[in-house]
Amino acid sequence: MKKSALLILCLLFFITGCNHQATETSVPGWKAGVARVVITPQQSMWLAGYAAREHASEGMIHDLWAKALALEDSLGNRAVLITADVLGFPKEVSDRIREQLHQKLDMSRSQIILSASHTHSGPVLAGALQDIYPLNADEKEKIRLYTSFFETKIVEVAVEAFRSSEPVRIYAENGVSRFQVNRRNNSERNLAEQTELKGPNDFAVPVLKVASHSGGMKAVVFGYACHPTVLSDYLWCGDYPGFAQIELEAKYSGVVAMFFQGAGADQNPLPRRTVSLAKQYGQTLAASVERVLEEPVRSLPAMLTTAYDEIDLSLSPVPSVSELEKTLAETRSMPVYYRRWAERFIAETKSGIPPVTSYPYPIQVWNIGGQPLMTLGGELTVEYAIGLKKMFGNDIFVMGYCNDVMGYIPSVTILNEGGYEGDTSQQIYGLPSKWAPETEPLIHERMAKLASQVNVMPK
Numbered sequence: 001m002k003k004s005a006l007l008i009l010c011l012l013f014f015i016t017g018c019n020h021q022a023t024e025t026s027v028p029g030w031k032a033g034v035a036r037v038v039i040t041p042q043q044s045m046w047l048a049g050y051a052a053r054e055h056a057s058e059g060m061i062h063d064l065w066a067k068a069l070a071l072e073d074s075l076g077n078r079a080v081l082i083t084a085d086v087l088g089f090p091k092e093v094s095d096r097i098r099e100q101l102h103q104k105l106d107m108s109r110s111q112i113i114l115s116a117s118h119t120h121s122g123p124v125l126a127g128a129l130q131d132i133y134p135l136n137a138d139e140k141e142k143i144r145l146y147t148s149f150f151e152t153k154i155v156e157v158a159v160e161a162f163r164s165s166e167p168v169r170i171y172a173e174n175g176v177s178r179f180q181v182n183r184r185n186n187s188e189r190n191l192a193e194q195t196e197l198k199g200p201n202d203f204a205v206p207v208l209k210v211a212s213h214s215g216g217m218k219a220v221v222f223g224y225a226c227h228p229t230v231l232s233d234y235l236w237c238g239d240y241p242g243f244a245q246i247e248l249e250a251k252y253s254g255v256v257a258m259f260f261q262g263a264g265a266d267q268n269p270l271p272r273r274t275v276s277l278a279k280q281y282g283q284t285l286a287a288s289v290e291r292v293l294e295e296p297v298r299s300l301p302a303m304l305t306t307a308y309d310e311i312d313l314s315l316s317p318v319p320s321v322s323e324l325e326k327t328l329a330e331t332r333s334m335p336v337y338y339r340r341w342a343e344r345f346i347a348e349t350k351s352g353i354p355p356v357t358s359y360p361y362p363i364q365v366w367n368i369g370g371q372p373l374m375t376l377g378g379e380l381t382v383e384y385a386i387g388l389k390k391m392f393g394n395d396i397f398v399m400g401y402c403n404d405v406m407g408y409i410p411s412v413t414i415l416n417e418g419g420y421e422g423d424t425s426q427q428i429y430g431l432p433s434k435w436a437p438e439t440e441p442l443i444h445e446r447m448a449k450l451a452s453q454v455n456v457m458p459k
Contacts, residue, residue, distance in 0.1 A: 021234070030302040030369075033165035034209050034219045035255040037157045038237050039084065039150055041123050045142050046372075048087035048118030050232050051132050052339050053257035056139070057123075059235035060277060062246065064122055066154055066355040067258045069210065069219055070161035071170075073074040073304035079366060080158050081221065083258045088116045088379075088405025089173050090127035091360075093151060098403075100155045101174065105162065109403075110308035110364065113375055114154070115260040116401045119430065121237040125150065128405070131340040132428055166216055168210050170176035171297040172371040173394060175205035175286040179281050180267040182382070184419065191270050201225075202263060202385045206397040208368070217255050220248060222289045223399060225262030225382055230269050230278040240269060243282025248289060261401045263376075263385035265408055266421055287444040300369025306456040310360040311446050318355040339385040341427040353434040360401040363447055367454040371395070374447060375402035376409065381421060383411035387444055387450040391458045392451065401417040407431050412440045 040063045044056040066087035072078045080101070089097070094114050101107050124133065126147040135143070182190070185199025208221040208443030228239035238245065241259040248257035268282050324342045327334075362373040373396070374388060388398055400409075400431065407429040414422040415437060425433055450456060 007131060011356055027155040028302065030074075030168045030170050030218060031165045032162065032168040032170070032218065033070040033161040034068065034210070035157045035160035035164060035419060036065055037153050037254055038063045039066045039153055040064045041146055043142065045120055045146060046124045046133050046135065046139060046227050047234060047236075048124040048129060049074065049122075049229070051335060052235065053133070053234070055234065057223045057236060058234040061121075061231075061238060062242055064119075064236055064238060064242075065245070067256055068161035069155045069221060069258060070158070070165055072165060072355075074302040077306075078107065078162075079113075079304060079306050080107065081113045081115065081163060081258070082158055082314065083115045083117065085119050085242060086116050086122045086125060087118055087120065088128065088401055089114045089403060090125055091286065091404045091406060092127040093125055093147060094404050096223055097103065097151050097154050099130060101149070101158055104155065104159055108308070110306040113366075113399070114297040114403050115375070115399060116242045116405060117238060117259055118261045118264075118379075118401050119237065119239045119241065121231050121233075121235060121239055128379075130432055132343060170300045170369060171209040171211070172332050173292045173295070173297040173302055175288040175292040176203050177205050177285050178203050179269055179284055180224070181266065182266060182452060183268040183270075184239065184266050184414070184417075184421065186270070188270055194356055200382050200386055201267065202382050202398075204262070204394070205288045205292070207289055207297075208371075209293060209297060217252050217293075219256045219258065220252070220283050220289060220293065221260065221398065222260045222285075223262050224285055225264035225400070226267045226269055226366070227264055228261075230281060231271040231275065233321065237278070240278050240281035242286065242288070242418045244281045244285040247283055247286035247353070248278055251290065260399050263380040263382045263398055263400045265281070265379035265400065266401045266414070267382055282400060298371070298428075300371055301366070303369050305367045306365070307450050307453040308362070308364045309450050310362050311442060312358050313361040313439055313442070314358045315356065315431065316433045316436050318432045321349050338424075338427055341430065342406040345432060358408060359431070361443070364402065364451055365447070365451045365454050365456060367456055371397065371455040373397040373399065374451070375399040376443070376447075377402055377404040378406055378409040381411050381414055383413060384409065384440070384443065387440070391444070391448060392456060393459045409439070409443070410435065412437065415439070432444070
């Protein structure tokens with residue numbers, strides 16, 4: 001009898017333990033998948049980002065990459081973050097990619113983030129920088145063919161990320177790194193003589209950690225608000241973000257490291273211009289991410305909501321044909337790209353093509369288990385991150401250069417001060433004039449409304 005009772009008791013413990021284990025494993029949580037693909041051009045092409053460049057590429061320092069993180073919460077809500085070593089996703093490229101992802105994965109624009117690192121050592125894409133370089137027919141054809149290849153690879157890497165999905169845990173935290181310098185308020189030429197740096201900054205290093213249930217890390221997503229402009233030669237390279245990702249992937253075996261650009265349009269890595277400095281800044285940023293990963297991080301529950309909108313941003317009054325012709329006739333020292341921009345605009349106006357007076361500006365908010373992630377298009381200046389953090393708290397993640405890079409997005413302060421980011425940078429991107437004065441308050445207002453749709457409320 002005693003043996004029978006003991007046997008029954010053991011069976012009860014075994015069944016109870018199995019049921020408990022089954023209950024634990026049956027509770028739905030996060031699923032995530034990652035994938036990556038090389039996007040380095042296989043032929044010499046023009047590099048994007050510096051108007052002073054005089055010819056096409058001459059080789060590479062390291063490969064360029066596109067990477068994807070596919071997410072699915074406990075209710076089956078899905079999203080995909082795609083990062084790429086390019087200057088930006090032009091609107092026509094972004095639209096085609098998102099349409100293909102809608103067809104293949106049944107995903108809306110709110111569920112897709114296309115994030116450019118903004119490296120200035122990546123290829124020119126179709127639909128961008130149309131006036132900056134002296135492109136002949138052969139170079140334009142190279143750009144067209146590469147852009148088609150690029151779009152195909154971006155779609156493929158997103159699909160592959162979902163195929164590799166498995167149960168995971170997701171964590172978030174912010175680190176810090178301080179090599180960004182506000183380029184509008186500090187002279188690069190005189191930096192060595194300065195004893196203090198001036199101007200607004202955002203030194204945050206947002207980090208998203210994705211770990212498998214076995215405990216191994218699957219992916220790390222991190223960001224920083226600083227122009228990848230250490231290098232200005234003719235070699236393909238991801239600049240400091242590329243070196244940071246290489247460093248993290250070497251330290252954590254099997255991990256896919258993904259970088260996103262913050263509101264770094266007016267922030268430069270200084271000093272710069274050498275590969276050694278690009279490596280140094282990459283290692284510095286990687287060390288900031290490592291510190292976050294080695295300390296306690298917030299676990300995010302498996303709840304995902306997404307929202308997307310486009311704001312009709314107005315442009316300031318367009319200069320007249322006579323004003324442009326007068327400027328061209330009187331000023332001989334202007335940049336070559338300005339002359340191309342003005343001559344194209346004059347020709348279009350005379351042929352009856354009306355100037356663009358507004359632009360559909362993309363904004364987006366994800367709520368990843370209580371971690372707000374806010375994306376904005378264009379070359380976003382740092383005061384936008386500062387303003388959004390004042391509204392929603394310092395823990396939010398702010399991403400610029402997302403879904404469409406159509407020009408600089410200056411703050412009210414920069415618009416009033418003028419200069420490259422506020423007055424003349426639109427010529428690089430082919431816009432007819434600078435943004436209207438109400439741009440910054442309108443973006444903040446619409447971001448607040450969009451955030452409320454995913455239960456992200458102002459503090």
